[in-house]
Amino acid sequence: VIVDIAHANIDKCFTYTFDPTLAVQPGMRVLVPFGAGNRPTEGFVLSTSEEPTQPCVNLKQIVRVLDPYPAIGEDQLELCHYIKKTYHCLLVDALRLMIPAQMRGGRVKEKTVQTIQIAPGTDLSKARSALLKKDGSVKYPAQMAVLDLLEQTGIPMAVSDVLACLPEAKSAILTLLKKGILQKQAQKVNRTPTHLPYGKNASEPPALTDEQRAAVDLILPSLHARSAQTYLLHGVTGSGKTEVYMHLIADCLASDRQAIVLVPEIALTPQTTNRFLHRFGERVAVLHSRLSAGERYDEWQRIRTGEAQVVVGARSAVFAPVKELGIIIIDEEHEHSYQSDHTPRYHAVQIARKRCELTGATLVLGSATPSIVSYLRARTGSYQLVELTKRVLDLPLPGVQIVDLREEFLSGNNSIFSAALKSKLKTCIGSGKQAILLMNRRGYATFISCRGCGHVFTCPDCDVAMTYHRYGERIKCHYCGREAAVPHTCPACGKAYLKHFGVGTQQVEEQLLALFPDVKTLRVDFDTTRTKDAHQKLLSAFANGEAQVLIGTQMIAKGLDFPNVTLVGVVAADASLYIPDYRSAERAFQLFTQVAGRAGRAGEKGDVVIQTYSPSHPSIYFAKQHDFQGFFAYELAQRKAALFPPFSAFVRVLFLGEEQESLEREGSEFALCCKERVLQSLGQGNERELLYDCACFAPIAKREGIYRFMVLFKLLRTKHTTGAVDAIYTCAGEHARHPLVEVNPSNLF
DNA sequence: AGCACGCCGACT
């Protein structure tokens, strides 16, 4: 038994005896006496055996099982061990991922409703005649109506439902219950977060295009063979990937197996889930962060018992308690929301891969813009590549126009909107269509560029943009620590047009209203989506045509289908290009391609305008050409040349502390000692595989009053890498400050 | 994590 207490000292297996009548099985939750005071503690059974596996004295006994079934399946137990090993977390942390949090400590109750039915053995005709007057007319019409209704339906009915039909029947029901003609009963009900759309199953699934058919046919054999194959489904925006998913799921259900569909949290809007509900009805369970504790628990139970066979959810749904897993589908595979941001810092794609391996299930990764890592795997054969190259109904891909803001600026246009974007907005608004303006400003870092020539200050050693630090007016490289003062003039063209980027959505909105005073706008950004469901409400308001222009950050780039949108403008592409991160080009390409895919989804050819000071940047160039392969080849070469992931791995150890000097001292000491251990684990003669290491305060050196000191290692990807990463984890685990360890952290701020 | 044990200082 692993006790449900998250502490490193007790995160190990304890042996208990149990009475065989308890029918204890691996994966069950149990109550055990623990510690000197034998306080009742919840725990998870890892395994059972007739004989003690270790020599032991004074075994205690399991008090009782908490649920009459194993809450964690066999494959999930195995998965927990893998998670512990891979992400260096406690085994309980992994086990806790598998069950709804509210289940621990018995905090969820099943919901019941009071139902009434005609008591068995009741002589109905006798009961009825008792309600009549001498002359045969009805004396108690309300009671009679209740009896009629219940006899007609023949099954127990919820009291509230009866009252909905017969609003006057309240006292009649009480009387009938008192007379013993009716019987009251509590019936369990599911708290379902979803409501079946009207007209369910009304429409036949649309016929597949030839390409979709070919994709399905390619994947089906391994689904049947249970060969744990992984497919990368690369399909351009609007090519109908979802339809391919649904066919695979249908096949899976036909052989009595279950399916898990992962979508980014942001996409878990009714629009997405409705497509699945339409096709698969009540066999769909939905899991996402907005569910109440009760809803989550009930959906979990529906999945566990097999009542629901299709699970649609965000990243944690990869742990759904399906018994017979047939397929896992991960849509928008490249999204970073599949990476968990608290312990254990798992990646849903990696977990899905392992879970499929353990169960023989098929994994399908779908995207219009696959991650560099996934596409490389498809190229090198560990994944099978499946491509959809055409949009359904042969819709054309949108035309992408790149506007060179250097020219705009030099020709005297100082506004946020270029002449081209202005005129397209005018046409679009004038013809009653809708437009999306993307104002992307990610993270806190900004960079410096020259408005005259487009020159960007990049680090000569690292090939990433240097970050502007307001304090002291300096620029720094977050990878090697190089720094310099912000110059007054541009070193490339000599002009004094240097500017740091930082335009926000409000500014875009203001300037748009200055140009088009009557236009209705909606703004979707961090400020306007703070409240619950605000995001969803804004997007459906736009979908309903309540505004003509949607202005937003990258939140608006994906997932939703707005048929009336014909124009997409990327206001300041450069904000995505020069983020000090080796993945910035990849993310920018993905963003531009995804947002461009929003334009012209219903017949009409869409228009995309990308405004930039770097018109020849590959992320922009290849997005304009809709050329994923071209971008992939370019970016892979870049990564190889700079020895960035996947050819290397960054490991960051982050120390937090309130006292600056001691934090720096301890962090630096750790860095020395840890580096020693890394070199040791790489082995004699392989020291060069440690490509780079540093110890310094993080770019945001203090956050909410807490200083942040980081130790960074860059390791060449070889057969020694895992060992070296493990050494860093171990070393950090031994440190009293419990620093946070991250491999290829999503940013270095 | 949570509880016992244990070894020092302030009190009856």
Place this chain on the structure above:
DNA sequence: GTCGGCGTGCTC
């Protein structure tokens, strides 16, 4: 001579 501070160590 005893009560209670929380440092150390263990939990099947």
